[in-house]
Amino acid sequence: MLPIRIYYEDTDCGGVVYYANYLRYFERGRTEFLRDRGISLTDCHDDKGIVFVVAKAEIEYLSPGRHNDLLLLDTQLTDISGVKITFSHTIRREGSEKELVRGIVTLASVNKEGRPVRIPEDIKARLKMIHS
Numbered sequence: 001m002l003p004i005r006i007y008y009e010d011t012d013c014g015g016v017v018y019y020a021n022y023l024r025y026f027e028r029g030r031t032e033f034l035r036d037r038g039i040s041l042t043d044c045h046d047d048k049g050i051v052f053v054v055a056k057a058e059i060e061y062l063s064p065g066r067h068n069d070l071l072l073l074d075t076q077l078t079d080i081s082g083v084k085i086t087f088s089h090t091i092r093r094e095g096s097e098k099e100l101v102r103g104i105v106t107l108a109s110v111n112k113e114g115r116p117v118r119i120p121e122d123i124k125a126r127l128k129m130i131h132s
Helices: 021-036 041-048 121-131
Strands: 002-005 050-061 070-080 084-093 099-111
Touching: 002 021, 021 050, 021 070, 021 084, 021 099, 041 050, 070 121
Parallel strands: none
Antiparallel strands: 002 070, 050 099, 070 084, 084 099
């Protein structure tokens, strides 16, 4: 679980988390998920010549997060294939089991020219070992 404190800058004029910020929170969750498994996005780019780009994002807003809330983000790997990785994300308020937001984000592995490339086997192996 990744804790996210909601600051005034994260909210709209009504003190509710601005809807697009959840995509930023999901990005943090995926980055930390990979980092926890020894996968550095910088190394992927510099050493392997690949980057992961968002190919698809679906978000369901169930209840609002508000200024000063402490939200907990859970990120899980749900699928990995030749060039794609799919993650599920759920956000809830600390101390509650009620989901505020949930989403699914699919990343595609591309080279420096932006063309799809297979995810390196060492990365897939790390993710599959944790995922299974």
